[in-house]
Amino acid sequence: MNIHAIRAIYKFEMARTFRTILQSVVSPVVSTSLYFVVFGGAIGSRIAEIDGVTYGAYIVPGLIMLSLLTQSIMNASFGIYFPKFIGTIYEILSAPISSLEIVIGYVGAAATKSIMLGLITLGTAALFVPLHIEHPLWMLGFLALTAVTFSLFGFIIGIWAKSFEQLQVIPMLIVTPLAFLGGSFYSIDMLPPLWRTISLANPVVYLVSGFRWSFFGKSDVAIEISLAITLLFLVACLGIVAWIFKTGYRLKN
Amino acid sequence: MTAIVSISDVSKTYASGFTALKNISLDIHKGEIFALLGPNGAGKTTLINIICGIVRASTGHISADGHDIIDDYRKARFKIGLVPQELTTDAFETVWATVTLSRGLFGRGQNPAHIEKILKDLSLWEKKDSKIMTLSGGMKRRVMIAKALSHEPTILFLDEPSAGVDVELRRDMWEMVRSLRANGVTIILTTHYIEEAEEMADRVGVINKGEIILVEEKQALMRKLGKKEITLELAQPISAIPDSLAHHKLELSGNGHELTYSYDTQGERTGITTLLQDLAQTGIRFRDLNTKQSSLEDIFVDLVRERS
The missing domain is CATH 3.30.70 (Alpha-Beta Plaits)
Known part of the structure; x- marks a missing residue:
């Protein structure tokens, strides 16, 4: 295994994060804080407890998951799209590095960044609401699993995209709506039966539910199902990435 | 003569149906400077890109220093450095960061002393902390060369190295190429500047419409056809x-x-x-x-x- 190459890509990508600290770290933290001010404080104070948890605390896992999904996708998609856009991808393609090593470098860096942001968001949340995490190891496990899975998804988007517009289409028009409608700010048990059933087709429901379980020990769907759906999505993304490198899709002629 | 790059029956037809290369067979000798000449669209860059792993050949086999570029791609690519035609650089990165990245990508551990030497040889040392976007075109070309040399390759491809470079830098580059050759590096260059091939090459290959139409010692070629x-x-x-x-x-x-x-x-x-x-x-x-x-x-x- 070309460890030097993995390290080089990882360090290069992480350096970009710290160089663009305002865009990479501060901006998501500010926007998450605004969610707490609006939903947790202004509106949340008028909403009754859900499953014995105050509304302000209840939305914390959903907000972290929202931030995690969007940041994982954005970081990973931009990380691989930008070399394609400026042409420096030639160096990756001509280096003695396997597709797995490329993925570990880019996806590893993107996942690290989004986990950092998730933890910063959690720290920010703790300033607004009292938090008790019932299953901290599971919480970290879900955080890492979701970050890696959606960074892989972002990596696929970055390879698929032919323009900056396409790079934004899936995160903006599909992932964000799914995250908002996936129980980030409410329990799907609060929905009418028909909408609850429809919501179960939304994969984000399982991510948020599992993650919320790690905080409060309560979930909309069984933890095993949440875990299985997340792992299924991870395997699907791995399969697509393997196919991309095998065929050279949008990378090699 | 030992062939360091061996190309056998390589063809390339793109998905559009355009055939860029037709049954190319060519041996590049160890330690030589080989100039590949050809008009625009002749297939020079496609051939280089196939050897370097950027484009897939439709048919044929290539080995670099005895290693098949597909089956044994790690060892083959480890030997190769590429300076592409386009000035494709990470505009927002520093010279040092981008050259360090290149060395790592090609499987070499950190060696600041080696990178310092390359940057000094290419008169880039003063600019090591500058962002690439602030450099002139000639400086960017040098950065591309520094990246290609960062992992100490034994085969160096220079795709149109003098494009957009002033006369002084071109002369400096020729000196550098000769010095690399003196240190055992095999150099394959494509160029539009015939003067460049005439000045430096040991052998010349002419490619046109995807076919090699001639490979000859430069001096013999000039004697024969001159x-x-x-x-x-x-x-x-x-x-x-x-x-x-x-x-x-x-x-x-x-x-x-x-x-x-x-x-x-x-x-x-x-x-x-x-x-x-x-x-x-x-x-x-x-x-x-x-x-x-x-x-x-x-x-x-x-x-x-x-x-x-």
């Missing part, structure tokens, strides 16, 4: 070439002041002695005499025209 001309500057202008000189196939130019005679340097008899005797008998006197040999460019243009 024509020589003698231009006589006449003491008195003449209005036409006298009939007695017609069989010499002379050209009259310069308002009757110049007579040009072309001959084959490889010919057993050049006909120069007879020409001078005939000129004396006809009473034509000349003030000066110049000789000119075909450049590689003339040869290249003739070859491509001939095959078109």
Whole structure:
């Protein structure tokens, strides 16, 4: 295994994060804080407890998951799209590095960044609401699993995209709506039966539910199902990435 | 001669149906400077990109230093450095960061002393902390070379290295290429500047419409295909070439002041002695005499025209 190459890509990508600290770290933290001010404080104070948890605390896992999904996708998609856009991808393609090593470098860096942001968001949340995490190891496990899975998804988007517009289409028009409608700010048990059933087709429901379980020990769907759906999505993304490198899709002629 | 790059029956047809390369077979000798000449769209860059792993060949096999570029790609690519034609750089990165990245990508551990040496050799040391976007075109070209050399390759591809580079930098680059060759690096360059190939190459390959039409030692090529001309500057202008000189196939130019005679340097008899005797008998006197040999460019243009 070309460890030097993995390290080089990882360090290069992480350096970009710290160089663009305002865009990479501060901006998501500010926007998450605004969610707490609006939903947790202004509106949340008028909403009754859900499953014995105050509304302000209840939305914390959903907000972290929202931030995690969007940041994982954005970081990973931009990380691989930008070399394609400026042409420096030639160096990756001509280096003695396997597709797995490329993925570990880019996806590893993107996942690290989004986990950092998730933890910063959690720290920010703790300033607004009292938090008790019932299953901290599971919480970290879900955080890492979701970050890696959606960074892989972002990596696929970055390879698929032919323009900056396409790079934004899936995160903006599909992932964000799914995250908002996936129980980030409410329990799907609060929905009418028909909408609850429809919501179960939304994969984000399982991510948020599992993650919320790690905080409060309560979930909309069984933890095993949440875990299985997340792992299924991870395997699907791995399969697509393997196919991309095998065929050279949008990378090699 | 040991082949360090061996290309066998390589063809490339793109999904659009365009065939960029047709059954290319070519051996690059260890330690040589090989110039690949060809007009735009001839297939030079496609061939280089296939060897480097950026483009997939439709058919054929290539090995670099004995390693198949597909089955044993790690060892093959480890040996190769590429300076692409386009100035594709990470505009927002520093020179040091981008060269360090290249070294790591090619499987080498950190070696600040080596990178420092490369940057100093390429007169980039003062700019090591500058963002690439702030550099001139010539400096960016040097950065591309530094990246390609960062992992100490033994085979270096220079795809149009002088594109957009001023004369001084071009000369510096030629010096650097010679010095690399002296250290055992094999160099393959594509160029539009025939002067570049003429100045540096040991062997020349000409590619046109995806086919190698000639591979030859540069000196042998120039000897074999080179024509020589003698231009006589006449003491008195003449209005036409006298009939007695017609069989010499002379050209009259310069308002009757110049007579040009072309001959084959490889010919057993050049006909120069007879020409001078005939000129004396006809009473034509000349003030000066110049000789000119075909450049590689003339040869290249003739070859491509001939095959078109």
